[in-house]
Amino acid sequence: xxxxxxxxxxxxxxxxxxxxxxxxxxxxxxxxxxxxxxxxxxxxxxxxxxxxxxxxxxxxxxxxxxxxxxxxxxxxxxxxxxxxxxxxxxxxxxxxxxxxxxxxxxxxxxxxxxxxxxxxxxxxxxxxxxxxxxxxxxxxxxxxxxxxxxxxxxxxxxxxxxxxxxxx
Amino acid sequence: xxxxxxxxxxxxxxxxxxxxxxxxxxxxxxxxxxxxxxxxxxxxxxxxxxxxxxxxxxxxxxxxxxxxxxxxxxxxxxxxxxxxxxxxxxxxxxxxxxxxxxxxxxxxxxxxxxxxxxxxxxxxxxxxxxxxxxxxxxxxxxxxxxxxxxxxxxxxxxxxxxxxxxxxxxxxxxxxxxxxxxxxxxxxxxxxxxxxxxxxxxxxxxxxxxxxxxxxxxxxxxxxxxxxxxxxxxxxxxxxxxxxxxxxxxxxxxxxxxxxxxxxxxxxxxxxxxxxxxxxxxxx
Numbered sequence: 001x002x003x004x005x006x007x008x009x010x011x012x013x014x015x016x017x018x019x020x021x022x023x024x025x026x027x028x029x030x031x032x033x034x035x036x037x038x039x040x041x042x043x044x045x046x047x048x049x050x051x052x053x054x055x056x057x058x059x060x061x062x063x064x065x066x067x068x069x070x071x072x073x074x075x076x077x078x079x080x081x082x083x084x085x086x087x088x089x090x091x092x093x094x095x096x097x098x099x100x101x102x103x104x105x106x107x108x109x110x111x112x113x114x115x116x117x118x119x120x121x122x123x124x125x126x127x128x129x130x131x132x133x134x135x136x137x138x139x140x141x142x143x144x145x146x147x148x149x150x151x152x153x154x155x156x157x158x159x160x161x162x163x164x165x166x167x168x
Numbered sequence: 169x170x171x172x173x174x175x176x177x178x179x180x181x182x183x184x185x186x187x188x189x190x191x192x193x194x195x196x197x198x199x200x201x202x203x204x205x206x207x208x209x210x211x212x213x214x215x216x217x218x219x220x221x222x223x224x225x226x227x228x229x230x231x232x233x234x235x236x237x238x239x240x241x242x243x244x245x246x247x248x249x250x251x252x253x254x255x256x257x258x259x260x261x262x263x264x265x266x267x268x269x270x271x272x273x274x275x276x277x278x279x280x281x282x283x284x285x286x287x288x289x290x291x292x293x294x295x296x297x298x299x300x301x302x303x304x305x306x307x308x309x310x311x312x313x314x315x316x317x318x319x320x321x322x323x324x325x326x327x328x329x330x331x332x333x334x335x336x337x338x339x340x341x342x343x344x345x346x347x348x349x350x351x352x353x354x355x356x357x358x359x360x361x362x363x364x365x366x367x368x369x370x371x372x373x374x375x376x377x378x379x380x381x382x383x384x385x386x387x388x389x390x391x392x393x394x395x396x397x398x399x400x401x402x403x404x405x406x407x408x409x410x411x412x413x414x415x416x417x418x419x420x421x422x423x424x425x426x427x428x429x430x431x432x433x434x435x436x437x438x439x440x441x442x443x444x445x446x447x448x449x450x451x452x
Binding site: 049052053067070074077125126130131134135137138139 | 198199201202205206209244245248249252253256306307308311312
């Protein structure tokens with residue numbers, strides 16, 4: 001193997017550090033956690049894949065299980081679209097992700113939004129917002145979607161890596 | 169029916185005790201809208217929407233049957249979880265979407281040929297959106313698969329290496345020509361086994377490096393036909409290369425020549441295949 005030839009010389013002098021490093025390697029990614037990522041996108045549906053991919057990529061960095069990531073895909077989309085309800089055409093959606101070893105959190109803020117009266121729905125069973133809430137309830141450990149206030153709407157979700165909430 | 173106007177909760181309570189078939193159907197039908205709306209959440213993943221509604225409906229039936237009003241939960245919440253779970257399991261069982269490795273692999277394998285086709289169609293490199301539309305997948309999925317192609321979940325080369333520096337620092341470099349030698353030696357005898365016409369086609373494409381369109385013009389056939397023929401020839405080659413019995417023709421037969429060839433022609437593919445063109449017929 002050519003890697004033998006290229007081994008840095010210091011490996012011979014610093015055996016203890018080498019051993020420590022080898023031990024540390026077995027524990028996956030302990031250093032850069034928690035991480036915050038800020039993503040600002042136009043508040044439009046075609047941007048949700050961008051948000052979703054960022055979210056799932058981050059979650060997979062801290063080894064979220066695949067099912068958990070699938071749940072997040074659904075949840076993140078619902079949170080974004082819920083917050084962007086009644087958003088004006090030039091509104092922006094500011095997403096802040098906070099990822100730690102044990103959980104994924106997302107804060108979402110859309111502005112400007114104009115709170116309109118919910119139209120008497122074409123869905124008799126459940127309004128759009130209610131359906132989103134049900135989906136979030138089924139997929140994340142905690143969430144909130146605040147009513148529009150001061151021209152903006154804020155939402156939040158949190159999912160634990162080993163989650164009590166999971167679709168079976 | 170007297171129950172028709174009664175609130176859902178009441179009728180669920182009634183159903184829980186009576187297990188009345190008609191009431192059951194009524195409750196299920198009333199909530200089909202929920203299934204449809206949830207199914208739409210998965211509609212961009214390459215499964216027909218109607219199938220998803222079917223799958224979701226099974227979830228709904230399970231929720232109506234399994235709902236226990238005495239636990240004090242809201243039925244729609246219970247049903248949403250059950251229906252989503254059913255949909256999710258469907259994707260998992262189908263090996264789609266949930267099991268990343270496999271779907272992503274399949275998709276990744278599809279991307280290459282699709283890019284080739286689209287490149288010829290548009291005369292430029294296609295966008296991810298176009299690839300996704302062609303394959304019938306989402307842009308998400310394509311991007312994900314592209315990422316997978318570069319080593320899904322493998323450690324970053326920028327990650328700290330065991331002895332300081334990064335993993336990338338420790339990577340040795342392999343002479344790229346080594347692999348070429350191997351490929352060429354592998355493919356020579358099998359090329360000879362191809363019919364003259366297919367060999368000519370492969371030469372045009374990979375030695376003269378003509379585009380499929382150019383080849384089509386020369387041979388007076390359609391580009392689609394060229395594409396099909398090439399695909400077939402390459403498939404034949406792959407099959408031949410993968411069949412161990414065919415290897416014996418070469419293995420050990422002419423080791424000296426093998427060495428000479430690889431030594432002589434490490435600079436490019438071309439020489440060897442040309443060589444093959446002149447040599448291989450004699451060996452037949």
